Amino acid sequence: MKTRQLLVCLTFLLAPALVFPQTRDAGPWWPSQWGASDQSGATNRITPEKIVSALQLVETGRVYELGQVYEAGMPLFPGRTFSLLAQPLGAPLGENQVVGHDDFFAGQLGQVGTQFDGLGHIGAVVEMDDGRRDRIFYNGLPESEVYGTTGLQQLGIENVGPIITRGVLVDVAGFKDVDVLPGGYEITVDDVLGSLREQGMSEASIGEGDAVFIRTGWPAHWQDPDTYNGDTPGMGVALARWLVGKNITVTGGDTWPNEVIPNPDPSLVFPVHQELMLKSGVYNIENMVFDERPDAGVYEFLFIATPLRMKGATGSPLRPLAIR
Amino acid sequence: MKTRQLLVCLTFLLAPALVFPQTRDAGPWWPSQWGASDQSGATNRITPEKIVSALQLVETGRVYELGQVYEAGMPLFPGRTFSLLAQPLGAPLGENQVVGHDDFFAGQLGQVGTQFDGLGHIGAVVEMDDGRRDRIFYNGLPESEVYGTTGLQQLGIENVGPIITRGVLVDVAGFKDVDVLPGGYEITVDDVLGSLREQGMSEASIGEGDAVFIRTGWPAHWQDPDTYNGDTPGMGVALARWLVGKNITVTGGDTWPNEVIPNPDPSLVFPVHQELMLKSGVYNIENMVFDERPDAGVYEFLFIATPLRMKGATGSPLRPLAIR
Amino acid sequence: MKTRQLLVCLTFLLAPALVFPQTRDAGPWWPSQWGASDQSGATNRITPEKIVSALQLVETGRVYELGQVYEAGMPLFPGRTFSLLAQPLGAPLGENQVVGHDDFFAGQLGQVGTQFDGLGHIGAVVEMDDGRRDRIFYNGLPESEVYGTTGLQQLGIENVGPIITRGVLVDVAGFKDVDVLPGGYEITVDDVLGSLREQGMSEASIGEGDAVFIRTGWPAHWQDPDTYNGDTPGMGVALARWLVGKNITVTGGDTWPNEVIPNPDPSLVFPVHQELMLKSGVYNIENMVFDERPDAGVYEFLFIATPLRMKGATGSPLRPLAIR
Amino acid sequence: MKTRQLLVCLTFLLAPALVFPQTRDAGPWWPSQWGASDQSGATNRITPEKIVSALQLVETGRVYELGQVYEAGMPLFPGRTFSLLAQPLGAPLGENQVVGHDDFFAGQLGQVGTQFDGLGHIGAVVEMDDGRRDRIFYNGLPESEVYGTTGLQQLGIENVGPIITRGVLVDVAGFKDVDVLPGGYEITVDDVLGSLREQGMSEASIGEGDAVFIRTGWPAHWQDPDTYNGDTPGMGVALARWLVGKNITVTGGDTWPNEVIPNPDPSLVFPVHQELMLKSGVYNIENMVFDERPDAGVYEFLFIATPLRMKGATGSPLRPLAIR
Secondary structure, eight states: OOHHHHHHHHHHHHHHHHHOOOOOOOBTTBSBTTBTTOOSGGGGGOOHHHHHHHHTTOSSOOEEEOBOOBOTTSOOOTTOOEEEEEEEOSSOBTTTTEEEEEEEEEEOGGGSSSEEEOTTSEEEEEEOTTSOEEEEEGGGEEHHHHOOTTSOSSSOGGGOOOEEEEEEEEEHHHHTTOSSOOTTOEEOHHHHHHHHHHTTOOGGGOOTTOEEEEEOOGGGGTTOHHHHTSSBOEEOHHHHHHHHHTTOSEEEESSSSSSOBSOSSTTOSSHHHIIIIIHHOOEEEESBOOOOOOSSOOOEEEEEEOOOOBTTOSEEEOOOEEEO | OOHHHHHHHHHHHHHHHHHOOOOOOOBTTBSBTTBTTOOSGGGGGOOHHHHHHHHTTOSSOOEEEOBOOBOTTSOOOTTOOEEEEEEEOSSOBTTTTEEEEEEEEEEOGGGSSSEEEOTTSEEEEEEOTTSOEEEEEGGGEEHHHHOOTTSOSSSOGGGOOOEEEEEEEEEHHHHTTOSSOOTTOEEOHHHHHHHHHHTTOOGGGOOTTOEEEEEOOGGGGTTOHHHHTSSBOEEOHHHHHHHHHTTOSEEEESSSSSSOBSOSSTTOSSHHHIIIIIHHOOEEEESBOOOOOOSSOOOEEEEEEOOOOBTTOSEEEOOOEEEO | OOHHHHHHHHHHHHHHHHHOOOOOOOBTTBSBTTBTTOOSGGGGGOOHHHHHHHHTTOSSOOEEEOBOOBOTTSOOOTTOOEEEEEEEOSSOBTTTTEEEEEEEEEEOGGGSSSEEEOTTSEEEEEEOTTSOEEEEEGGGEEHHHHOOTTSOSSSOGGGOOOEEEEEEEEEHHHHTTOSSOOTTOEEOHHHHHHHHHHTTOOGGGOOTTOEEEEEOOGGGGTTOHHHHTSSBOEEOHHHHHHHHHTTOSEEEESSSSSSOBSOSSTTOSSHHHIIIIIHHOOEEEESBOOOOOOSSOOOEEEEEEOOOOBTTOSEEEOOOEEEO | OOHHHHHHHHHHHHHHHHHOOOOOOOBTTBSBTTBTTOOSGGGGGOOHHHHHHHHTTOSSOOEEEOBOOBOTTSOOOTTOOEEEEEEEOSSOBTTTTEEEEEEEEEEOGGGSSSEEEOTTSEEEEEEOTTSOEEEEEGGGEEHHHHOOTTSOSSSOGGGOOOEEEEEEEEEHHHHTTOSSOOTTOEEOHHHHHHHHHHTTOOGGGOOTTOEEEEEOOGGGGTTOHHHHTSSBOEEOHHHHHHHHHTTOSEEEESSSSSSOBSOSSTTOSSHHHIIIIIHHOOEEEESBOOOOOOSSOOOEEEEEEOOOOBTTOSEEEOOOEEEO
16 A cells, blocks of 8 residues: 555554553552553452462362353343354365365454453543543543554453463352342342351452452343343442452453442442443453352362453453363 | 244254254264264363363463464455454443443454364265265264354354363474474474474373474464465374374464465365364364463473354364463 | 465365366256346346336436335344444544544345345255256356355356336235235235236236336334244245246335245245246345335336445345336 | 343443433534434435436436445455355255355445445534534534444434436546546646536536536556555545535545545645535545446436435445436
8 A cells, every 4th residue: 555545544543542642640540550551450460379379279170161152142232243154165175075164253242241341341431630521441541542443452352361360259149048139139248258158268268369250140041131131130339349459350240240230329330340440450251150060069269261362352252161 | 023934934044954864874984982972072081180180280370372362464364354343332321420342343253363173164075875975074964964054053162172281382393493394394293203302202291182282483474464374384194193193182383274285295185174173073273373482491281272162153262371 | 375375275265166167058947048157137128228218207206215224123034133333433633633433234234124135045956967956046057156155156246237127016905905914915916917907007017127016015014023024925936927927127025025924835935036036037125115105106117226236245235216 | 121221221322312412503514504403415405306307318228337346355445344255045945945045244334345425424523612622523413412333323324315316427537638647636626627628518517416426547446455545636625615516416436535645735634525524415425437438428427326224324335327
C-alpha cells in the first residue's frame, strides 16, 4: 500500500493513542499496586512459589471440569451470538486420500458460556481533577487509550498471566442446605464464613493469589435460558470488597454474572464487576459449574485456567479445571 | 415452532445420523484400542496416576508459554480468516456509572494460530469391504455420521480430555546446531534419538501418555507469513509411526503443520496427520513456539493444555504451558 | 508464499474441479435449454426488449417495497444466524474532526430474511448411467464441481442476471377471502387461475420472463417466529410445473419457503425447490411481503431485484421493488 | 427471561437513547431541509415524478453493471474482513432426495467492495452552544442517540429510499484523455464542466435528485490492492459543494473513497464525506466501475440501486445498474 494511505488508515484506526498521549494523574483506584504501567492485575500474585505450593494440593490426580460445554442454545446474554459451522474440505488428495473438516466460529467469543472477564471489559465514568468526565478502566486508563476497532489497544486479554493456583470452593448452596439459591439473594461475608466453617475451613483458608469460587447451584437452570439469564443469587459489594481484601487473584461463580442481580441497592448496576476488575485488577469467571463432585467434598484444589492470549480481546473462553 | 416443521428441519440438519445408522465392521484402523465407541483417543492415556507423576516434574514453578499470541496479521493457512472487533457498550448505567467493552470474533477458531487438531479434522477415503469408497475418520466413523452443518456430530473437540501430562521437548534445531531447520527437511527417528542424547535423555525418556514436542526454530519466520506458510521442516511418516509406537498422547511442533512439507514421497499429502489422528487417535498441536528458554535446557516438564469444549468443533485454540 | 505450499493449499481447496474434470452425459434435466455451460438459468429470459416492455407498465412512479427489513429477532430457519454489530471508529481526525461508525455482519447472508435462492442452493441425488449415485445441481453439475469451501465453484449467485422485468402478483388470500391462508394449504393451478380472474386477468397474463408472486398473507405471523417458521401454505409440485411451463424467470412468495409445508405427499421434501431451480433454472424469492398496497389493486408492475454478485454464494439478500 | 433482568439488559444496550433524550438546538447543518426528524436525506428527492421521468431515458433496454463482483482477495480497507464459506447440507431427504448448500458471510458487509455509505457512517466532532464538544451526525443527531452495539439506533441504512433515478456519468479520465487519473489528483468543477461539454452535455444536465458518477479509470488497479487502496484521484471539497448545490441524491465513483486522497489541504481527513453525508444528506457510492461501455458514450441513463434495508447498518453492499 502507498505509504501515505497506510498512514491515513493507521491514524484513523489507532488515533486514540496518538491523539491523547496524556500523563495520568493518580486517581481513586490508580496507579495500581503493581505500578502505573501494569496491565496484568492480580495474576501478578501467582508467583512460581505460589504455583509450587498449589501443586502440592494434588493427591489422587482426579480432574474436575469446572466449565460448561459451549454449544448452540446455551444461555446467552441478550444481543450476543454463538454460531459454529463445520465444513468438509475438498476432494481427497494424494494416494493417501486425505480428507477433512474445518469449522468457523462467529460470536462474542470471550463473552459467551464459561468466560473469563479481562480488565478491559468493565470500567466507569469518573470525574477527573479538571472536572472532565471520562470513561476509565483499570489502572486509570481512559477509553481513548483502551478502545480500538480491531481489539483493545491496552488491557487486552493477552496480558493475563496463566492461572495455576490454589482454588477454594465455597459451597453456599450446600451451607444453606438448598439445591439452588434463589434469584436476587445477596451472598454475604457471613455466608462465606459459615460455608467455610461447614467445610472444615476458616477465613484463614483464603490466601493471597487464590482462586475463590462461589457455588449457588444455579446451573440447575442451564437448560432453561430464560430462568438462567434472569435474576441471580450472588455476591454483593461487601463480599467483593472482602475478597479483594484477601488479595485473591480471581473469583468465579456458577451464574451468568457471579454477582447478585438485581443489586439490593437499585441505583447500582454491576457494581461487583467494578470492585473486582476496575478498582482491584481481580478477575471474574462466569458460568462455571461445580456440580461434578465426589462423595467427599473437594473444597481445596489445584486450579488451572489458561485464558487465550488473543490480542485486544475483552475476555476469553475457558476450560477451567480443578485437580485433587 | 410447529412440531412438524421442527421435525423437518431437524431431519434435514441431522439427517446423516438418522439415515445411516450402520453397524461398522472392523477396518484397517478400527475399532480403536479404547473400544468402538471411543471418541477421545489418546487423552485416555492421561490417567490420574499419570497426572500425579507429571506434577512431580515441577521444581521452581517457572512457567513457559508454548503458544503464539493470536492477532491479525499472523500467518494463516490460505482461505482462513482471523477477525476480532471490539465495541464500547452503551451509555454509563447506574450511580456507579458502569461502562465497558465487548468483542466479536469471526474465523476458523480452532484452525488459526496455535491450534489443537481434534479427531474430526482429518480422515481418508477408504475402500470398504463391500467395495464402496467412504470418507472415514477416527474409529471408523464415516462422514455421514461425523459431518453436521452446525458442528460435527461425532468426534467434536468436546470429547478431548484435559491435557495435564509430562512434556518432552526434542530440540532438533539445537541438535543440528542451526537456528532454523530448512523447509522440506524430514526429521528422522535418528534425529530424535540424537537430540535426546544431546539433551542427556534417551529413547526411554518418552513414555506412555507423554506430550512430545519437536523444535525446528521455524517461529523465526512468524513475522513473514509467506515464508512461514511455505515448505516446512517436520516429521515424516516414519517418525510419526515411531511416536505412535511410544503410546504418546499428543505431539506438537513449531511449524504450521508439524509435519514435513512437502512430503519426500510426492504422492502423499499430510500423511503424518493421518498416522496420528485418523489411525491412532494421537493429537497434534501446530504453531507452537519453544524459544522462551532458560540458560539451562528445560526438556522435560509438566505440560498443560486445555482444549475448549466447543461442541462439534474440529479443533481448538490453545494456550499451552510448560512448567518446571 | 512459497510456490509449492501455495500449490498444495490451492490443490486442497480446489481439488474437486481438478480431480473430476468429467464430461457430462445428458441427464433427465440437462443440458439446460441455454446450453451445457449455462449458469444463469432463467434470467436469460430477461432480454433488453423484455426490460423495455416492463418499463412501460409504470404510470405514476409509485414504489412498493416487497421485502422485509432485516433485523435481529426476525424468523430464521433453525440453525441460521443473523448478527450485526456497530462500532464507533477511533478518535476524531483532522481539523474537520471526522468521526464515524462501521458495522460487521455474521450470518447466512443469502439465506435469512427476504432472500433470493441461487441455482447452487438446491439439488438432488441422482442415479447416473453408470449406476453411481451423485449429488447433482442445475445443468447436471455434480457436487464435486460445485462445492468449494470458500464459496461455490460453479452456480454462484454472481451468475444471476439483474431482474428488471414484469411482475405479476397473484393474491390467493384475497381470492379465498381470508387474511391468511392456513399452514399446509397447497395452492393449486385453479387457485391461481381464479385469483387472476378476480384480478381482471387471465392465464395469458403470465408471460415469458415474468416474475410471478403468490400472496398468502403469511407475514401476519412475522412477529411470531414459531408460527411463521411452521407449516405454511404454498404452491405444490403441480403449480410449480405450471409456472415453469409459462417460462417465467422467477417466482416469489410471502412465506419462508414459497412452497407448501408439509407437502401433501409425505415422501417429498422441498420438491418445489427442485422443480424450479434444479430442473428448470427458475429462481425463488422467499419471505417477501405484499401487504403495502393501494386502494386499487396493483397486480401488474415493473419488478426490480438485484441479487448481489457475491462470488460463490448460494443466494442473496434482496430489496425487491414493485413500481407502478 | 425474568422481567427485571431483561430490563437491566435492555437498559444497558439501549441506554444512550434513554439517558440523553435531549432536545436539539439548531446547529450549523441542522435541522435538515426535510425536517428535524428526517433520517432519509437526499433520497427524499426521488419523487414518483422523478422516477417516471428517469424511466423515459431507456431506449434499448441494455443493462450495464456499475459494481464490482464481491470476492476474497479484492481490495479492502485496512482492518476489514471479507469471509464467505459454503457448506453442503446434510444427507439427501425424501424420495426426491433433496440436497443443497448454504453459505455464511462474516465481514463489514456494507463497507467492502462496491458500497453505499449511509448517513450514520460519517460525522464530526462539533462544539455545541454550551461549549460541550459532541460527535454529531446527519440532522444534528449526537453519538449518544446514534450508536448502538447491535446496529445504529438512528440513521440506519433501512431509512434510505430505493434509488431509481436519472444517472449522469462524468468521464473525467476520458476528458483528460488518460486511462487512469493519477493518485492525489483533485477533480475540479471545471473538470466536470469540461467533461460534460465533451460529452455533449452542460451544467444544466445535472438536475435535482440525480445520481452523478465520476469516472477516473481507477479500476485498472483493482487486481493490485496495494495500489488500488493508495492515494486516489477524486473530488475535493469544492466539487462536493458544487454537487450538493445541484441538489443531487447520490454521487458515486470508481475509487475506494470517491474523494481525492490525500486532500490537498493536509489538515483535512475525508472532508468530502462530511460535505455529502453529514452536512447535506447526500449519499456516496464507492468502488464502482464504469468501464463496460458501448461504442457510443452512454452518459445519461436510468440508474437503479437498492440498498438493503438492514436495520441499523452503516452502509450496504450494492449491485448498481445503468439502463439505457
